[in-house]
Amino acid sequence: MAATQDDKLVVLGVITAPHGIRGAVKIKSYTEVPDSIGDYDSLTDPASGRSYRIRIIGQSKGLLMAEIDGATSRNDAEALRRVELAVPRSLLPAHDDADAFFITDLIGLPVTLEDGSNYGTVKDVHNFGAGDILEIATGGTTEMVLFTKASFPDITQERLMFIPPEIE
Numbered sequence: 001m002a003a004t005q006d007d008k009l010v011v012l013g014v015i016t017a018p019h020g021i022r023g024a025v026k027i028k029s030y031t032e033v034p035d036s037i038g039d040y041d042s043l044t045d046p047a048s049g050r051s052y053r054i055r056i057i058g059q060s061k062g063l064l065m066a067e068i069d070g071a072t073s074r075n076d077a078e079a080l081r082r083v084e085l086a087v088p089r090s091l092l093p094a095h096d097d098a099d100a101f102f103i104t105d106l107i108g109l110p111v112t113l114e115d116g117s118n119y120g121t122v123k124d125v126h127n128f129g130a131g132d133i134l135e136i137a138t139g140g141t142t143e144m145v146l147f148t149k150a151s152f153p154d155i156t157q158e159r160l161m162f163i164p165p166e167i168e
Contacts, residue, residue: 007089007090008088008104009087010086010088010102010104011030011046011086012037012043012086013027013031013085014027015082016063016082017077018078018081019065020074022074023068024067024068025067025068025071025080026063026065027054027064029064030103035056035059037056037085038055038066040091043085043087044087046084046086047083047084048083052069052085053068103132105157106125106160107122107123107125109159110159111134111159111160111162112160113162113163113164114163119162121137122136122137122160131147131148132146133145133146145162
């Protein structure tokens with residue numbers, strides 16, 4: 001049975017490294033208010049299905065410092081490196097803005113040109129620090145395109161309209 005949209009896990013952050021020697025970790029939060037990731041009773045790793053309880057204990061250099069139930073040593077914390085922390089979509093607040101969406105909603109959407117012709121499908125979304133980049137599968141290749149309002153002026157639950165940038 002397929003999962004409903006409300007059951008879909010939305011990744012809110014990722015554990016990046018240990019912090020100290022007592023099992024604390026550093027977390028890169030993807031939430032609008034970074035420490036709101038700590039507002040959830042339980043976060044799930046989509047890869048393993050394992051659940052985690054976290055308690056935010058501080059912030060430094062754009063990362064959160066947190067304690068994780070059951071992690072009591074640096075080795076425990078090291079084993080959690082790269083674990084993603086997610087919640088079911090149904091637990092997230094609704095968007096106030098009609099132009100707002102979750103990045104996870106973009107993956108798998110068809111990409112069309114202005115004339116309605118098929119361009120490809122969103123394979124993944126990346127952010128290397130300078131903004132979101134869509135990885136679009138176009139036949140046998142993939143393209144990386146900066147995700148801007150100018151390039152993607154119309155986004156619906158069914159598709160993204162793409163206006164390729166002019167190359168001079």
